[in-house]
Amino acid sequence: MNGYAAFLKKELTENMKNYRFLILFAVFLIFGLASPFLAKFMPEILSAVAADMQMGSAPVALDAWEQFYKNISGVGFSAFIILFGSCMSSEYSKGTLVLLVTKGLPRRAVIFAKYTVAAILMTACYWAGFIATYCYTAYLWPGTMLSHVFTAAFYLWLIGFLYLSILLLGCVIFKQTFTSILFTGGIVAVISLLGIVDPLARFNPFLLTSKNVDLISGAASVSEFLMPTVISIAITIIGLWFATILFDGKQL
Amino acid sequence: MNVLTIQGLSKAFGGQKIIDNLNMTVPEGSVFGFIGQNGAGKTTTMKMVLGLLRPNQGEIIVCNEPVHFGQTKTNQYIGYLPDVPEFYDYMTPIRYLALCGEIIGLSKAETYQRGEELLSLVGLGNVKKTIGGFSRGMKQRLGIAQALLTRPKLLICDEPTSALDPVGRKEILDILRKISSTTTVLFSTHILSDVERICDHAALLNQGKIVVGGTLSEIKALHGHESLLLEFPTDDALHTFKSQEAIQPLLDTAEANGKEIILHSQEMEKVQHTVFHVLAETALCPIKIEIMEPSLESLFLEVIK
Numbered sequence: 109m110n111g112y113a114a115f116l117k118k119e120l121t122e123n124m125k126n127y128r129f130l131i132l133f134a135v136f137l138i139f140g141l142a143s144p145f146l147a148k149f150m151p152e153i154l155s156a157v158a159a160d161m162q163m164g165s166a167p168v169a170l171d172a173w174e175q176f177y178k179n180i181s182g183v184g185f186s187a188f189i190i191l192f193g194s195c196m197s198s199e200y201s202k203g204t205l206v207l208l209v210t211k212g213l214p215r216r217a218v219i220f221a222k223y224t225v226a227a228i229l230m231t232a233c234y235w236a237g238f239i240a241t242y243c244y245t246a247y248l249w250p251g252t253m254l255s256h257v258f259t260a261a262f263y264l265w266l267i268g269f270l271y272l273s274i275l276l277l278g279c280v281i282f283k284q285t286f287t288s289i290l291f292t293g294g295i296v297a298v299i300s301l302l303g304i305v306d307p308l309a310r311f312n313p314f315l316l317t318s319k320n321v322d323l324i325s326g327a328a329s330v331s332e333f334l335m336p337t338v339i340s341i342a343i344t345i346i347g348l349w350f351a352t353i354l355f356d357g358k359q360l
Numbered sequence: 361m362n363v364l365t366i367q368g369l370s371k372a373f374g375g376q377k378i379i380d381n382l383n384m385t386v387p388e389g390s391v392f393g394f395i396g397q398n399g400a401g402k403t404t405t406m407k408m409v410l411g412l413l414r415p416n417q418g419e420i421i422v423c424n425e426p427v428h429f430g431q432t433k434t435n436q437y438i439g440y441l442p443d444v445p446e447f448y449d450y451m452t453p454i455r456y457l458a459l460c461g462e463i464i465g466l467s468k469a470e471t472y473q474r475g476e477e478l479l480s481l482v483g484l485g486n487v488k489k490t491i492g493g494f495s496r497g498m499k500q501r502l503g504i505a506q507a508l509l510t511r512p513k514l515l516i517c518d519e520p521t522s523a524l525d526p527v528g529r530k531e532i533l534d535i536l537r538k539i540s541s542t543t544t545v546l547f548s549t550h551i552l553s554d555v556e557r558i559c560d561h562a563a564l565l566n567q568g569k570i571v572v573g574g575t576l577s578e579i580k581a582l583h584g585h586e587s588l589l590l591e592f593p594t595d596d597a598l599h600t601f602k603s604q605e606a607i608q609p610l611l612d613t614a615e616a617n618g619k620e621i622i623l624h625s626q627e628m629e630k631v632q633h634t635v636f637h638v639l640a641e642t643a644l645c646p647i648k649i650e651i652m653e654p655s656l657e658s659l660f661l662e663v664i665k
Contacts, residue, residue: 114462118448125450202446207506210410210440212432213463356430360412 111213115221120228128191129229135187136180136233140240143175148248169249173257174321176241181264181317184237188268189275192226193289196279206360216352223276223348230268235261256330260320263333267316270340271296273347280351280358313340361388362421363437363514363544364409369418370568371404378404380568382418386514386561391540393555394548395660396565402548403443405565406518410440423513439507439543441517445499449492453484453502456491460509471509478505482535497528504535508543515539517547521554533558552656562656566664580654586628588635591620591648601646604638622652 123129147167199205209215238261246252271292278291303314315336322328364386371379378401386392396402407413409420414429421427422434447456454475461471479485482501491502500520507515517536521529529551536545537558549555555562556576563573572579592598598619601607610631615622625631628651639646 110465111463114459117462118459122448122450203442203444204446204448206412206442207440207445207447207503208460208463209432210412210435210438211460211463211506211510212435214432215430 112217112221115208115213115217116224119221119225123225123229129233132188132191132229132233133236136184136237137240139179139184140176140237141244143179143241144169144172144244144248147171147175169245169252169254170321170325172241172245172248173254173260173324176237177260177264177317177320180234180237181267184234185268185271188226188230188233189271189289189292192272192275193279193292194285195222195226196276197283197285197288200283200360203360209360215355215358219276219280219348219352219355223272223351226272226276227269230272231265234265234268254324255326256323259330260323263316263323263337264320266337266340267313270313270344270347273344273351277347277351277354280355311335311339313337313343316340362386363388363423364546365419365421366405366409367419367421369405369408369420370416371401371408371413372416377568379408379415382565382568382570384563384570384573386544386546388513388544389540390544390561391536391559392544392546393559393562394546394565395550395552395555395562395656396548397550397664400565401568402565403518406440406516406546406548409516410435410438436510437513439510439512439515441500441503441507441515441520443518443520443522444496445503445506447491447499447502447506450490452490453479453487453505456502457506457509460506464510466509474509475505478508481505481508481538483531497524497531500524500528500532501535504532504539508539512543515543515545515547517545519548519550521549521551529554552660556656564660564663571663572659576656579656579659586625586654587652588623588625588628588631589620589648589650589652590623590635590646592644592646593619595619597644597646600642601638601644604642606634606638610634 148171151167205213205218209218242257274295275288275292278288278295282288282291299312300314302308303312303318309315310332313336316333319328319332323330323333362385364384366382366384369379369382370377382401382405394402394405404413408415408429409422409427411427411429411431411434419426423437425434425437427434451459454472457475457478458468458471461468461475466474476485479487479502482505484498484501484505487498491499494502500523504515504517504520507517515536520532520536524532533554536547539545540558559576561573561575562579563570564579565571590601592601598616598621602611602616602621610623610625613624615624623631623635638644
């Protein structure tokens, strides 16, 4: 426990000092604010640029959330994976872990601490983005009542944990940042491809990132999210478990 | 008591045997020089002692406890300094030691006190800058400080002086000598003068085996022999000297080089008597007479031949 707490502290400091947290926080906040803004003003901007373009119905609050899910699940999480892709490789290449492990730092404490810090930062960034969208949407479309706004966001947040687990597994298996990121991207691509196959689609964690807007609009129900949630959590835990096992045998 | 015992240790990388049935013991309180060429397997052996590499065969005992790969239990007795220690650049030395202290489980006050003590021991007492701006020698010194934080019974240093300039080398050797009163030191090197300077025990690793081992004087006595160098002013003088009857038995093992001749023997006094007798009789005056002490270097070269 000593080792875990000490390494956790070191990881938190490190992510502050190397601006990783600051950059990610800014990215999520900007996308959080940009989502309602773009939803509201994009039609106006477009019609100003191309005067003869026919606009559909006036934008609504739901469009803001549609933007939010598109941006965060795409750009937001990608930025997270790219920046955290080097979380192990820099330790390997410099050999900084050798000194700490030979001092009695349990190897699994390294994995758990890295995961905890990534998860804490992801949570902070994600909900900051969410609050930004929520408040700005309420400001732009006052009086609009939408159901399941928090629940829908909760599911995408869960996927963040899954991505981090896969990323950490990749970081343990591969020594280079690039290959770890590629591994994560590959696994995520496979999961989303499996989402298209019909009998699997209902269980696929990918649903947690694709049907959030449907949940808010009422086109999907909470019960549809149950199985994917369970499976997503299960894969997260299995991924972490594998990471600790593989890391035990890893040459530092 | 032995702090470290290695029995029948073997390790191969991809079919190539690096360590082959290695046996070695490091007695408590010694400064142990682990000598070998580059690529002889010194680092590999040390990493196996630390449980960072899995041996193919053999047993390693540290303070009466067996070492298991991937486990860090025996590492509580060991302080480790890798050849190029790396730290987190954004930390100050005292902050880094604090991190180590938290991992070991020392109290804050104890870590701070011991940290300050060790930093002043290695000459980093007043350094407030972050490790990112450290020179190699400074990192090496901080490496020693972090290794000693646990008050280890055994300090393992992997080529601590190889990458340093003469001043840095001397400083590191002085620190190692200073701490040897409280800690057993095992350090690998290919710089033999370092071994002669501070070690009392040594082992020579060649082709994966210990070819020579023991106390320094034992090693020299067992494998070395003393030599007497004579230099004459002219070739003729040397020729005259060599033609003397009393000298003949010594010539079998002698080396002649220009106007010099080097006589080897296990009984140097007897040789000296003979030589001085001959010199007095023939009235030859050498311009130089020198007893050459057996050096580790000559031994090293002899052994790895």
